[in-house]
Amino acid sequence: MEVKMVKNLNAAPNHPKMVAWVNEWAELCEPDAIYWCDGTNTEYYGLCDEMVKSGLATRLNSKLRPDCVLFRSDPSDVARVEARTFIASEKEEDAGPTNHWIDPKKLKAEMTALYKGCMHGRTMYVIPFSMGPVGSNIAKIGVEITDSAYVVINMHVMTRVGNAVLDVLGTDGEFVPCIHSVGKPLENGATDNGVWPCAPMEHKYIAQFPETREIWSYGSGYGGNAILGKKCLALRIASVQARDEGWMAEHMLILKLTNPEGKVKYVTGAFPSACGKTNLAMLIPTIPGWKVETIGDDISWMKFGKDGRLYAINPENGFFGVAPGTSMKSNKNAMLSCAKETIFTNCALRPNGDIWWEGMDVELEPGEKLIDWKGNVWEMGKTDAEGKPVKAAHPNARFTARACNCPVIADCPAIAPNWEDPAGVPIDAFLFGGRRPSTLPLVYQALSWEHGVMIGSSVGSEVTAAALDVKAGTVRRDPFAMLPFCGYNMGDYWKHWIEIGKVAGAKLPKIFCVNWFRKTADGKWLWPGFGDNSRVLKWVFERCDGEGKAVETPIGYMPTVDAIDRTGIENKVTEADMKELLSFDREGWLKELEMIKEHYKKFDRLPKELTAQLEALEARLAK
């Protein structure tokens, strides 16, 4: 079948290899038209208008949410699908024990059969994009082919799309080729009829080919499955490139911390999902005179500068944040970022044309009737046939907000003015943390880089028996918060961290473990979290300067009880609470040690340095 039309040809590159690659895919997928994306607002709003007209999107009230649209996905296509995410390396052992491996030849044959004619009745969009400020020597370029206009507008917000990217590529520059289809061909003039297109679960594939640096995605239109610059490129493929080229691609926020004297430190942090990473990146300090500004909320790419320090950029251009639970109280900056020009997905719609979600802290009118994420009428207190509460927004409902809309106003500094510095920002500290109701103190500092790598490798969150069919107290490990995002063998990835520590002349960031989630024996939170986490950041800042009172314990350097500034919250967090938060729990740690040993047994390529660290911890605990 012949492609009928090429649209927006002005935006096509003078890059023969890219054009040939696009034509090859067009021949296979057989779209009705090829459209070259230019990244302009005209393109963005034109596509929004088309999707509103076709019933795929709802325009929100322009007075309450200017230039915002709401999408409702298919109920089967609401999140990343880890079970259908593959690392198709040549050798199975190179994908390692934490990834789903599949033979690349077999997978390509299977997927090619699915791609054959998959874009019938649709337009094939070609999106050249930069991850990172265009032209930065830390940035990378990708090109995504997709048949989803929803993906195009999300890529506009989350990456940098447009002619400047083609200028950097020139006629033969390198790019990561990314293919995406929703997997729902439209035959004989059929339309989506306002229904989110996707394929059944068994036909969904999110595939990374690490050796050839390719991404093939089929069957899902949602988030990280489809917006390929984010998890697929910026983490899975980039982690492999980073290993080979001596840099780091991490699932980390980046924040800028300024003390009352105007001195600045940059901090990155890796936390598993649902641990408040976006909230920390956008924190509003409760200690007077301190300032936190955002550089990024999800991903950090770091390279050594000439001075031996690690410089980080945020490869993204927007925030793809979880909506439920986000409120003016929990994250004012995120709320302000999505006040306009935002794409909402699977949130509820109010009769006034605004969006709503659980935990938004916005009171509904008595008896107010909303449209829930499935398109059904919803009222507060609604239950299903079994009497279970029905949610208005899906728990993984999202906002796609432009980073440039993150406010910079006096009482609420948010995005750092230098967040797009192509040179990156020099990193002073790495934070690792999870949800640990017991054992792990509020904060401690690693004794050395390799000790810090052990801390990162054993990051995890405790799961409760109530939530899952597991023994209470079980810790689900998510090393470096990279479990679903590391594009190669996790043991080799740990080794890469060890090697980074050995780079000649390296001036390495200090490593800290934080735990905002400590509870008392009767289940009450010991630490208020949110803005008060700035008090812990203050100690981190001081430690980076060789200050900040600390004692050496078997698990690392711990703040003395008076080292964390409690000014103004002395009644909320008493000295006794602080003692508990900063106690060294030998019994708990002996159990933790055994759990880490069990965790490490799963890794065939465990670096010897981590075995040595584990033995050293055991010896310190025995003293």
Ligand code: OXD
């Ligand atoms: C995300 C995730 O969406 O980590 O950022 O799952």
Ligand code: MN
């Ligand atoms: Mn993430």
